[in-house]
Amino acid sequence: MERKILKSGEFLVSNVEPKDVFIPEDFNEEQRMIAQSCRDFLEAEVYPRMADLEKCDRVLMKQILKKSGELGLMGISVPEEFGGFGQSFVTQMLVAETTGAGFSFSVAFMAHCGIGTLPILYYGSREQRERYVPRLATGELLGAYCLTEPGAGSDANSGKTNAKLSEDGNHYILNGQKMWITNAGFADTQVVFAKIDNDRVLSAFIVESSMPGVVIGPDEHKMGIKGSSTAQIYYNDVKVPVENLLGKRGEGFRIALSILHMGRIKLGANVLGAAKKAVTDSVRYANERKQFGMLISAFGAIKHKLASQVVKLFATESAVYRVSKDIDDLIVNLKKDCGDTGRATIEAISHYAVEAAILKVFGSEMLDFIADEAVQIHGGMGYSAEMDVERCYRDSRINRIFEGTNEINRLLVVDTAMKRAMKGDFDLFGKAEALYNDVDNITGGKVRGESYFAEKARYVDNFKQTILLCIHGAVKTFGKGLMNEQEVLNNIADMMMETYVSESLLLRIARLESMKEDISVYRDMLDVYIYDSAETVRKSAFDAIYSFADEDKAALLIKAADDLTRVKGINVKFARRRIADKLIEDNSYKF
Numbered sequence: 362m363e364r365k366i367l368k369s370g371e372f373l374v375s376n377v378e379p380k381d382v383f384i385p386e387d388f389n390e391e392q393r394m395i396a397q398s399c400r401d402f403l404e405a406e407v408y409p410r411m412a413d414l415e416k417c418d419r420v421l422m423k424q425i426l427k428k429s430g431e432l433g434l435m436g437i438s439v440p441e442e443f444g445g446f447g448q449s450f451v452t453q454m455l456v457a458e459t460t461g462a463g464f465s466f467s468v469a470f471m472a473h474c475g476i477g478t479l480p481i482l483y484y485g486s487r488e489q490r491e492r493y494v495p496r497l498a499t500g501e502l503l504g505a506y507c508l509t510e511p512g513a514g515s516d517a518n519s520g521k522t523n524a525k526l527s528e529d530g531n532h533y534i535l536n537g538q539k540m541w542i543t544n545a546g547f548a549d550t551q552v553v554f555a556k557i558d559n560d561r562v563l564s565a566f567i568v569e570s571s572m573p574g575v576v577i578g579p580d581e582h583k584m585g586i587k588g589s590s591t592a593q594i595y596y597n598d599v600k601v602p603v604e605n606l607l608g609k610r611g612e613g614f615r616i617a618l619s620i621l622h623m624g625r626i627k628l629g630a631n632v633l634g635a636a637k638k639a640v641t642d643s644v645r646y647a648n649e650r651k652q653f654g655m656l657i658s659a660f661g662a663i664k665h666k667l668a669s670q671v672v673k674l675f676a677t678e679s680a681v682y683r684v685s686k687d688i689d690d691l692i693v694n695l696k697k698d699c700g701d702t703g704r705a706t707i708e709a710i711s712h713y714a715v716e717a718a719i720l721k722v723f724g725s726e727m728l729d730f731i732a733d734e735a736v737q738i739h740g741g742m743g744y745s746a747e748m749d750v751e752r753c754y755r756d757s758r759i760n761r762i763f764e765g766t767n768e769i770n771r772l773l774v775v776d777t778a779m780k781r782a783m784k785g786d787f788d789l790f791g792k793a794e795a796l797y798n799d800v801d802n803i804t805g806g807k808v809r810g811e812s813y814f815a816e817k818a819r820y821v822d823n824f825k826q827t828i829l830l831c832i833h834g835a836v837k838t839f840g841k842g843l844m845n846e847q848e849v850l851n852n853i854a855d856m857m858m859e860t861y862v863s864e865s866l867l868l869r870i871a872r873l874e875s876m877k878e879d880i881s882v883y884r885d886m887l888d889v890y891i892y893d894s895a896e897t898v899r900k901s902a903f904d905a906i907y908s909f910a911d912e913d914k915a916a917l918l919i920k921a922a923d924d925l926t927r928v929k930g931i932n933v934k935f936a937r938r939r940i941a942d943k944l945i946e947d948n949s950y951k952f
């Protein structure tokens with residue numbers, strides 16, 4: 362049966378059925394085995410060496426990376442014709458998730474397999490791909506991605522690194538400086554972004570670290586991910602052969618942005634692995650530690666924390682795999698037109714830019730929440746460098762900063778959705794205007810005798826209506842100037858994220874109903890999640906409305922937002938206790 366697939370951002374105005382979404386429970390045997398191989402690798406090669414890695418041992422990290430390449434883990438995203446295993450996007454995300462439990466190894470591994478390798482696969486010429494990709498896919502070469510400069514971080518196109526064609530026309534002479542480069546200490550290849558002559562936009566180059574004039578700085582002293590090499594790189598009259606220009610002249614900024622979409626969405630999967638480990642560490646500790654003559658896992662306050670960790674994690678996971686499958690299907694369609702897996706993949710990922718930014722922000726903040734509660738559940742031991750949760754707390758923080766800061770990504774969530782709607786991908790503005798003009802009649806629409814799932818779907822639909830009201834109101838007040846009203850954009854982004862994740866959770870649990878005998882604990886999760894989300898959507902809507910509406914209009918809109926975010930009260934204490942009790946009984950995250 363045909364699946365209904367929404368375009369990026371279209372979830373704001375359209376719905377899909379549970380049967381239309383992919384859920385982690387759909388993983389096949391091969392996917393489960395690949396995930397198990399990644400877990401086995403972490404157990405055998407990474408965890409026993411964690412203390413040495415933490416000393417920023419470049420040689421050791423390089424060895425472990427190479428070993429993961431020899432075992433085939435680096436070739437998952439690379440098509441077979443270039444020496445990889447050509448796995449689906451869902452499988453790539455599952456590998457990103459599983460390796461995400463590997464602390465700084467995970468950062469080094471993901472930088473190599475993602476931003477270090479894939480720009481060449483996606484944008485390289487046949488010769489460039491044949492020359493570099495098979496060796497990157499096995500770990501014979503290790504890769505880095507060099508965009509950030511001292512003066513060019515979030516404003517990535519403002520870099521000063523410069524390339525000039527040599528007099529004989531055979532080389533570009535590269536001069537400049539990059540900073541915060543992951544894997545800099547041992548990478549063999551670098552994808553470097555620089556402006557040719559006085560170009561307005563960047564171009565991209567494949568630079569080999571062995572080229573004369575490439576100088577690698579010492580590693581930065583970092584708060585976390587201490588095992589990953591992060592350093593500055595200097596380019597002093599480096600002669601880069603003209604055939605190493607990646608893509609066309611001036612195409613570098615587009616390449617950089619597309620690769621960031623890919624990095625973001627994979628980060629959304631990556632944080633799931635770290636979060637699952639932190640939840641398991643939390644419950645195991647809570648099941649061992651006794652105070653006041655009892656295991657601390659028996660205390661309601663600890664159960665509340667454990668359940669909150671589970672609910673946020675399970676909900677984020679639902680959103681991650683929902684969009685991953687949408688991307689897979691779009692890759693298949695695009696490949697029919699262009700015949701090239703690499704190009705089709707990056708176009709499909711870039712299409713889902715709204716969801717990529719949502720997963721990046723939501724996932725990184727989910728992990729920070731879970732890591733923080735994991736430390737708290739461990740009490741004083743959570744503050745000890747002997748414990749994995751202490752490392753998790755420090756390591757998780759970077760996820761809100763790299764692959765575009767969460768501030769930049771929040772702006773992108775709204776900006777990209779609005780641009781896609783303006784392009785005609787879906788009718789956002791017409792629906793928003795109609796709703797706004799009818800604001801007096803909005804009630805939130807309680808339906809007599811509606812089923813459990815119909816009621817939850819109505820709540821999610823109401824969240825969407827709240828967003829549309831705010832978008833129309835904000836556009837009406839600020840016009841094109843809305844893009845300068847970042848506080849309001851943040852409010853709208855927060856509502857969009859909560860709504861996408863709530864809906865993904867709802868669709869997953871509705872599907873689970875036909876797959877599992879007893880879904881009561883999953884319904885508890887949905888109850889708790891929607892109850893909490895309603896509060897976030899309501900607060901964000903109120904903040905936005907008071908920021909753009911005059912007093913009379915604000916009163917009407919606030920009443921509508923209030924009605925649209927009203928959900929039935931539930932016994933959150935019991936719901937959370939039941940979720941926690943399953944976790945406590947399983948003694949690890951097994952949802």
Ligand SMILES: Cc1cc2nc3c(=O)[nH]c(=O)nc-3n(C[C@H](O)[C@H](O)[C@H](O)COP(=O)(O)OP(=O)(O)OC[C@H]3O[C@@H](n4cnc5c(N)ncnc54)[C@H](O)[C@@H]3O)c2cc1C
Nearest residue numbers: 506507508509514515541542543762763764765766768769
């Ligand atoms: C450990 C680590 C590894 C990294 N790895 C790599 C790598 O491999 N390759 C690479 O190229 N880069 C890498 N980076 C760089 C990273 O991507 C940048 O640090 C990030 O993009 C932010 O840039 P910045 O540090 O210059 O911060 P800034 O851009 O100076 O931002 C400072 C603050 O201002 C906010 N801000 C900036 N602009 C706006 C705006 N328009 N609106 C609202 N708020 C704004 C930011 O959100 C942030 O809170 C890495 C960084 C770290 C720390």
